[in-house]
Amino acid sequence: MKKKVIRLLLITRMKKRDDYEMNKVEENKKAWGLLSQEHYKHFKKRFQEQKYSLNPIVLKELGNICGKKVLHLQCNTGADSIALAKMGANVIGVDLVPDNIYFAKKLAKDLEIENVDFIASDIMELMENHEGIYDIVFTSDGAIGWLPDLKKWGRTIKHFLKDDGFFYVHDSHPFYLTFDEDKLTRGVTEIKYPYFKEEADEDDKIGGYASEAKEAKSYFWMYTMSNLVNSLAQAGLFIDFLNEYDRAVPGMGGTTADEEGLLYYPALEGAMPITFSLKATPR
Ligand SMILES: C[S@@+](CC[C@H](N)C(=O)[O-])C[C@H]1O[C@@H](n2cnc3c(N)ncnc32)[C@H](O)[C@@H]1O
Numbered sequence: 001m002k003k004k005v006i007r008l009l010l011i012t013r014m015k016k017r018d019d020y021e022m023n024k025v026e027e028n029k030k031a032w033g034l035l036s037q038e039h040y041k042h043f044k045k046r047f048q049e050q051k052y053s054l055n056p057i058v059l060k061e062l063g064n065i066c067g068k069k070v071l072h073l074q075c076n077t078g079a080d081s082i083a084l085a086k087m088g089a090n091v092i093g094v095d096l097v098p099d100n101i102y103f104a105k106k107l108a109k110d111l112e113i114e115n116v117d118f119i120a121s122d123i124m125e126l127m128e129n130h131e132g133i134y135d136i137v138f139t140s141d142g143a144i145g146w147l148p149d150l151k152k153w154g155r156t157i158k159h160f161l162k163d164d165g166f167f168y169v170h171d172s173h174p175f176y177l178t179f180d181e182d183k184l185t186r187g188v189t190e191i192k193y194p195y196f197k198e199e200a201d202e203d204d205k206i207g208g209y210a211s212e213a214k215e216a217k218s219y220f221w222m223y224t225m226s227n228l229v230n231s232l233a234q235a236g237l238f239i240d241f242l243n244e245y246d247r248a249v250p251g252m253g254g255t256t257a258d259e260e261g262l263l264y265y266p267a268l269e270g271a272m273p274i275t276f277s278l279k280a281t282p283r
Helices: 002-032 035-048 055-061 079-086 098-110 123-129 149-161 225-234
Strands: 069-073 090-095 116-120 134-140 161-172 201-206 214-220 237-245 275-282
Touching: 002 069, 002 214, 035 079, 035 098, 035 149, 035 161, 055 161, 055 214, 055 237, 055 275, 069 079, 079 090, 079 098, 098 116, 098 134, 098 201, 134 214, 149 161, 149 225, 225 275
Parallel strands: 069 090, 069 134, 090 116, 134 161
Antiparallel strands: 161 275, 201 214, 237 275
């Protein structure tokens, strides 16, 4: 009897915590929705000017994906999904925001790319909302910190992968995310966001990398390198490689462009990681 009561209490507490995190995801959904149309316009122009392509680090590490079925998590208005489709893959992009999906479909239609489609879903609920099995699950540049539960993220990735498929991620290095972003531009490293913080950080602005920044409440969760690797390992994935870089695509950190168009901080070049990549395969 006592055990039953304790279990019930625990379930109620976990449910309350889940509801609390879900409210933050709802706020993020509203916030990202404010940017959908501007992002669509920005990326359409970049494609039309032949100026849009995948991050050069990703291009090198991903290899030939022609003919592969790709699930692209957190696709925004579809620019990278379309870039992957242009490499010959059959792509499904997923994003939380219905307006992002509307504009992603419109962008693909405008650019006459047919081997790509899009669905609206919270990644945290994708296993319930989508059926399919993929050669590659892909996510990149500004994705992970918007998710409240990395263990579920790991299980979701494994769930959608073929036995001989692989997962690929390129994103902000969690160590880099600890620093005060304004001071970094002056070469000053001062920790503003604690590495091990579990509560989401609340911001009153969203966007600014492919649109004007807008005023809106948004929530971002810090992640540690061990959270990341362990969530994938516990889900049944084997890590093939983990690479670290002192540069990033515009909007993800850095002030000065290198010959490939990636940005770095001159005073911190070679001194600290800004991004990382990881490839993992089902065990
Ligand atoms: C910085 S953008 C990622 C852009 C990415 N580099 C791309 O391929 O275009 C972050 C995206 O994550 C989406 N997002 C945030 N929380 C999410 C969630 N819980 N489930 C699905 N998508 C989410 C946002 O709507 C936004 O489009």
